[in-house]
Amino acid sequence: MKKSVIFPIIILSFLNSCGLKQPTQGMGPERDNGSIYVKSNPAGAQIILDGTDQGKVTPDTLYAVPVGNHTIRLFKEGYQSKPDSFVVTVEKNKLTALAVTLEKIERLGKIEVHSFPEGGEIVVDGQTTGRSTPDTIALEPGPHLIEIIKNGYRNQAKEINILQDSTVVFNANLPIFQRVLFESFANVSCIPCVPATENLLRFVEKDTTNQYAIIEYFAFWPSRNDPFYNVAPDDVNERLQYYTISGLPTLYLNGLVKLTDEDVKDSTKLDQSFYNTLNEQNSPVGISVSKQREGNTLTVQIEVFDFDSNFLGTDHKLFVAIIENEIHLSEPPGSNGLKDFEYVFRGFLSSSTGDPITLPAVPFTITYQIDWPNDWNYENSRIVAFIQTEASKRVVQSSIN
Structure with a gap:
């Protein structure tokens, strides 16, 4: 039996109660x-x-x-x-x-579209309809390409011939999109972090799978004046303590595979670690992420679906982070010379120790709202959601909008 558990909207005083400070001036242009x-x-x-x-x-x-x-x-x-x-x-x-x-349109046919899980966006002939599964849509008779898109899952598409005054049924099973979460720890004055960052960006440029999500945390050493650390120090400190990190650069893949020192800079080591982690992952959990901004209000909705029904337990926590890409500064903010930054951690929408998941997650949904800071670039921002096993630290699934 399918059961929906809907959490009420959580209004977060994001910049204050969740440990985020007002962003440093000059970290991004205000949008017109x-x-x-x-x-x-x-x-x-x-x-x-x-x-x-x-x-x-x-x-x-x-x-x-x-x-x-x-x-x-x-x-x-x-x-x-x-x-x-x-x-x-x-x-x-x-x-x-x-x-x-x-x-x-005078003479139409209809298509009844279903997907598992539900809530997939219905796209007809490459154009979004603004409708989601399950739904019935009237179309002109003839062949149409019907595609179902749902964040966190692989798209399913099929050409279907619509018949006048008739209804055609299309059922789509959406396979889970498995992803590996990279959690990178650096600092704007960390000299060894430069080749480590360059190696990670090389991986991104070379990769063809798109089966990853990246969060770049900035620690408080060697420079406590790191402007990225000072945006959300409490959140960053919690992750540093959770992983007991004592040196930079450090990179975690799915919470279990740890690369430090020369390994972080080694392209072969990084590639092998990614593919080994991806091949070992066969999570029955799907995560869907959506975000929408109206005025200065950002609304983020997360849906978790446990296909196994019993895979997720009370030891699993949901983390939801904001990252920002394409931050280009006129001067280096630290002593390592870097002026361009990607995947910069801006803070957690969830608790820094993760939010509980109401079980069974078939599905579990939760919505967050925040006031969007003018100094952050909305177009270059992304939401990264991941589920982590509290004791073992294993990240069982991640998704990015």
Whole structure:
């Protein structure tokens, strides 16, 4: 029997109660935003911005949209627009309006789409519909490519012929996307950390699997003035203590494989450790991550699905972290000379010791909300979620949005 356990939204005073400090000035540019007002005739069409469903229907306004050109599509069952998408230009602190007339499609067929687990995004002919499984969608008769996308799982696609005045059923089983979590520990004044960081970036550039997630923590030594450490010192200290780390650089793969000193800089050693860890992982747990920003509010939803039903126990904890990529500074913040940073840890949305998972997780969902700091670059941010066994330290699964 499938049971849903929905946690209420957790409102976090993120910068204060969770140990995060206000980000250091100059760590990222403040973004210029505007708004888009979208209406349609008839109303009630789902609004899709740059390929992402906004969770709104016409007429409505999209706030905090970055300045520049954006593509708007509308989806309303049984209707179509000509053209099927519209380019709008957003200006700073201005409202841009878009009005669309939708034409009714007279003769349709239907497709009933299911997936296991549920909640997969339904994409038709390469375009998101803003709908998720299970759902039934009306389409023009003829062949259509139906794709189901769910974060943390492998996509499933099939070309299906839609028949006029008939309903076709499509069932998709979504395989779990296995990932290895890299947890790297460095400092902006750690000289040996430079070749270790370069080796990790070399791995990323060379890798073709995309079956990894990376978090770069910055410790308090040799420089206590490390600006990245000072954003979330309590969270970083908890991870340092948990792994009993006493030297830098240090790299953990899935919480168990530890690389230090010369091993971190060795490309062959790093590659072998990754593939060995990936081949040994056969987790029955899937993690799906989604994030959405409206105004200055960031909402993150995590869904955990235990296909074994009994694999997860009370010793498993959920961690949810924010990382930021493409941080480019004009001057090195430390003595090792690095000015460009990737996968920088900004803090945990979860507790620094992990949040409990309500069992059985079929599925378990939890939602976090925070006020997004203006000094952080939203477009370059990612959410990394992982489940770790408290005693053994084994990371059983990780995911990144």
